[in-house]
Amino acid sequence: MTDVGPWLQRLAIFCTSAVIILAELALMRELALRFWDHLAWLAITIGLLGFGISGTVLVLVHTFLRVSRQTLQCFSLIGLGLSLPACVLLADTIDVNLIQMVWQPAMMWSVGVLEMILGIPFLFGGMFIGLALEDHPDRVGGHYAASFLGSGIGGIIAMPLMYLVSPRLLILLGGCTAFMVALLFVRRGIQTAGWIISIPILGLLLFITPHSPRISDEKDIVQIKAMANSKTMFSRYSPQGKIELAEAPAFHTAPGLALNYTQPIPQQTLILIDGQITDSIYTITSVDDFAFMDYTTMALPYAISHIERALIDHDAGAGQVGLAMRSGVKEITTVIANGALADLLAGEIPITGTFIYATGHVSLAPGTIRRELRKSSSPYPLIVLPTVGTDPAGLAATQPESRITLETLRLSFSHLARGGLLSISTAIHLPPRESLRLLNLLVEVLRESGLEPAAHLAMIRNWATVTIVAAESPLAAGQLAAIRAFCLKRGFDLVWLPDLKKDETNMFHLLESDGYYYGAKSLVGEDRNRFVDDYLYDLSIPDDNKPFFNHFSRWPKADEQLRQLGRYGQTYIELGSILLVAALGQALVLALLFIVLPIIPVIGLPGGPLQQVTVLGFFSSLGFGFMLLEMGLLQRLTVYLAHPVWASATVISAFMLFGGVGSSLSTMMHKWYAKMHVWIICTVMSVSVTLLLVIDTITSLSEGYGLTARIVVAYFIIAPLAMTMGMIFPIGLKRLGTAQPRLIPWAWSANGFASVLAALFAQVIAMRWGFNVVVWSAIGWYGLAALCSLNLPECRTIEG
Numbered sequence: 001m002t003d004v005g006p007w008l009q010r011l012a013i014f015c016t017s018a019v020i021i022l023a024e025l026a027l028m029r030e031l032a033l034r035f036w037d038h039l040a041w042l043a044i045t046i047g048l049l050g051f052g053i054s055g056t057v058l059v060l061v062h063t064f065l066r067v068s069r070q071t072l073q074c075f076s077l078i079g080l081g082l083s084l085p086a087c088v089l090l091a092d093t094i095d096v097n098l099i100q101m102v103w104q105p106a107m108m109w110s111v112g113v114l115e116m117i118l119g120i121p122f123l124f125g126g127m128f129i130g131l132a133l134e135d136h137p138d139r140v141g142g143h144y145a146a147s148f149l150g151s152g153i154g155g156i157i158a159m160p161l162m163y164l165v166s167p168r169l170l171i172l173l174g175g176c177t178a179f180m181v182a183l184l185f186v187r188r189g190i191q192t193a194g195w196i197i198s199i200p201i202l203g204l205l206l207f208i209t210p211h212s213p214r215i216s217d218e219k220d221i222v223q224i225k226a227m228a229n230s231k232t233m234f235s236r237y238s239p240q241g242k243i244e245l246a247e248a249p250a251f252h253t254a255p256g257l258a259l260n261y262t263q264p265i266p267q268q269t270l271i272l273i274d275g276q277i278t279d280s281i282y283t284i285t286s287v288d289d290f291a292f293m294d295y296t297t298m299a300l301p302y303a304i305s306h307i308e309r310a311l312i313d314h315d316a317g318a319g320q321v322g323l324a325m326r327s328g329v330k331e332i333t334t335v336i337a338n339g340a341l342a343d344l345l346a347g348e349i350p351i352t353g354t355f356i357y358a359t360g361h362v363s364l365a366p367g368t369i370r371r372e373l374r375k376s377s378s379p380y381p382l383i384v385l386p387t388v389g390t391d392p393a394g395l396a397a398t399q400p401e402s403r404i405t406l407e408t409l410r411l412s413f414s415h416l417a418r419g420g421l422l423s424i425s426t427a428i429h430l431p432p433r434e435s436l437r438l439l440n441l442l443v444e445v446l447r448e449s450g451l452e453p454a455a456h457l458a459m460i461r462n463w464a465t466v467t468i469v470a471a472e473s474p475l476a477a478g479q480l481a482a483i484r485a486f487c488l489k490r491g492f493d494l495v496w497l498p499d500l501k502k503d504e505t506n507m508f509h510l511l512e513s514d515g516y517y518y519g520a521k522s523l524v525g526e527d528r529n530r531f532v533d534d535y536l537y538d539l540s541i542p543d544d545n546k547p548f549f550n551h552f553s554r555w556p557k558a559d560e561q562l563r564q565l566g567r568y569g570q571t572y573i574e575l576g577s578i579l580l581v582a583a584l585g586q587a588l589v590l591a592l593l594f595i596v597l598p599i600i601p602v603i604g605l606p607g608g609p610l611q612q613v614t615v616l617g618f619f620s621s622l623g624f625g626f627m628l629l630e631m632g633l634l635q636r637l638t639v640y641l642a643h644p645v646w647a648s649a650t651v652i653s654a655f656m657l658f659g660g661v662g663s664s665l666s667t668m669m670h671k672w673y674a675k676m677h678v679w680i681i682c683t684v685m686s687v688s689v690t691l692l693l694v695i696d697t698i699t700s701l702s703e704g705y706g707l708t709a710r711i712v713v714a715y716f717i718i719a720p721l722a723m724t725m726g727m728i729f730p731i732g733l734k735r736l737g738t739a740q741p742r743l744i745p746w747a748w749s750a751n752g753f754a755s756v757l758a759a760l761f762a763q764v765i766a767m768r769w770g771f772n773v774v775v776w777s778a779i780g781w782y783g784l785a786a787l788c789s790l791n792l793p794e795c796r797t798i799e800g
Helices: 006-034 037-064 069-091 107-132 137-164 167-185 189-208 220-225 287-295 297-304 319-326 339-346 369-375 406-414 434-448 477-490 515-523 528-534 555-572 575-599 609-641 644-666 674-702 707-739 741-769 771-789
Strands: 231-236 243-247 268-273 276-282 309-313 331-336 362-366 380-384 416-427 457-461 465-471 493-496
Touching: 006 037, 006 069, 006 107, 006 137, 006 167, 006 644, 037 107, 037 575, 037 741, 069 107, 069 167, 069 189, 107 137, 107 575, 107 741, 137 167, 137 644, 137 707, 167 189, 220 243, 220 268, 220 276, 231 339, 243 339, 276 319, 287 297, 287 319, 297 319, 297 380, 297 416, 297 457, 297 465, 297 477, 309 319, 309 369, 319 331, 319 380, 331 339, 331 369, 339 362, 369 406, 406 416, 406 434, 416 434, 434 457, 434 465, 434 515, 434 528, 457 477, 457 515, 477 493, 493 515, 515 528, 575 741, 609 644, 609 674, 609 707, 609 741, 609 771, 644 707, 674 707, 674 771, 707 741, 741 771
Parallel strands: 309 331, 309 380, 331 362, 380 416
Antiparallel strands: 231 243, 243 268, 268 276, 416 465, 457 465, 457 493
């Protein structure tokens, strides 16, 4: 028995769990700053990997060392405190170039080393919690509840802290907190000596560790800072990214500007999110300075019709808004998903010249376009959706994109006024992919509305961008003539018009084979389904169940796809998918190694083969089921909450808080039989099925709410499921602890590794079949857990 009482033990578990979740969320932001925010899922995998390894480490320590549990807990916390600053310091020394990974496969080893280094703190944290769960069976439920509740609180406090300090400082703060919590376990000489000796080590690590993260050389901010006379004018951290405003007199950008435009572009202030340029704020004296925007494909809707009122969904900058004002739009609503950026644009920012967001024509709407449309009571003559296709390397392949789904486009089209226009643009890629998927989406929306797509669509391109306009009414002869004149004056190529002739296409930006025209002709015609099935890329329609707009690879036909692309095939490989598969392979190897290792004879894991298989099956099934449900809801609510960090913090904290309530309730139940355990698991399965049936209705009805209200709704969605799920694991440990307590670390390891694999498989399943299949898979694993539960080793009764 430990000398630390149960309530001090639970206080330590609470604080440690809060530190672990805080570090995990901060690591998401750290990876987004250094690389890209598409790697948020990697932080979850790293944390779970550390937890999985910790169980096997405990088995080995108990077998070969004679050290008290209290001493091990003390040194686990010291290790957590020291390793948090040490791991980010070491990670900065690992060179990883994600863009070059296709040409340098050995870079995968660097990614693996980076994962292992960043997983060390979670190994120590997992050891501490695993040791606590070896306590008397009657205390396990309370300990597990403390872990859940601490994780939930950590997820909640992480969000406001991310506005105040950098992710790196949050990680360092977590290290100091864990180190101080270790004092609760300092009772004897060796513990005191270890803690005192570690003080100067921690001080040195805090001193030498940079407080700002290393930024990859591929990030735009690195190139900007290298330019002469460049300077950063403003910098602010937020959960949705680090916002920077930078000036670089040598840098000029205009999205897809016509090659025959000869006038100067206004001086611009660059807006960077996590080191990547997202847009620009232009220094102007009047809206006429936005004349250059009239020479982009994005000006197409203003050539088709005179617009009085427009809704623009754009994350940053003033290009689209300036174009609308110059085109005579009197009332402009611009939606900005990044709340911190919206606050910045609505307030004082350090630029000179006319600031168009301060004019009476423009109103800022923080949130999502779906929220704005749900709130709106009047239709719009023009709705402009965000420009996509800016991820040529495929890093965003695994990232849900809530703004470009069938439901979003359907809702947008339904809010068009009579004769209204829906416009969307994409960067150009060869062979065409984003543009054809967008066209396929719009064709589906028009057909659902009972309209003939060919008569309602216009599509043009230049050297850099493609713009597609869907009209609420058939395009009239005068509008078609205006489109032709617009393109001829600017040197743009026609891709689709209702009366387009082949000899009118591919006139300015010549392609050997105009895949844009042939693709558009097929998609609006009778051969649409056959074309989609046979096309090189996956052009299937993304929806809220499978919102992976940037995922184009056909996984079962990857070899065939690369052969068709020829010697340039490597250029088109989706790096996000490659990273996911590599992480899955790494996790499988480590899981097999660390789960099999304890059962070799020299270690002498207790119990017969049947008991071991049952324990492995039960706790692994719980790990798979729990994490598949959590990841499935996380992915689905990323669409609802519009950002992965908000979704991660909300889902993780909700599962932990309400799971903690469930764990607490389990301590009040003093007699448990296998059949009663099965009933709780069956309840989880029933609630999951119910959630599948109602979640779309709940989210669609509440999309018009503000972010805080939507987070509250997400909590209510998760609460009943998480409370029931939170009861199962501690009851299983309680049963195991009365019969085979030495199997608890191994069960902890199996659960951890199953959670790692589930987190990765959830992404694969969602990309292939959708979130609903992820949830059904979780239900299946809980069914297996129910079967294994019937044969768990246990005493006949457990008295409280």
